[in-house]
Amino acid sequence: MSGWLHLDPLPPVWPPDRFEVRSIRPGPEAPAADRYHFSALAQEAALRLRDIGLATQIQVIRLADGAILYDLAAGVHRPLAEW
Structure with missing residues (x-):
């Protein structure tokens, strides 16, 4: 039973x-x-x-x-292959 408890994370x-993904939304939610x-x-x-149209930026x-x-x-939109 002593093997059940481990201290290692x-x-x-x-x-x-x-x-x-960062966005600025209108209203009280803001960034x-x-x-x-x-x-x-x-x-x-x-x-x-x-x-x-949920976000302005x-x-x-x-x-x-x-x-x-x-x-x-x-106007930046790199192709998914470059991500």
Whole structure:
């Protein structure tokens, strides 16, 4: 029974986040930031925010190096293969 208790921390279940979708929304919610591990999910979130008009400004940033992959106001939209 003594082997049941471990003091070593368990490894994280989820992979680390790699992308952040930042948006500015009208009203009381104002700025928001959501993080994603998968590039396709981050891109889909940004495009859906754009398509439904929920946000006035949208950016997707790669957390590893701070590269801006999508920016609605600046007209930046890098292909998913470059994410």
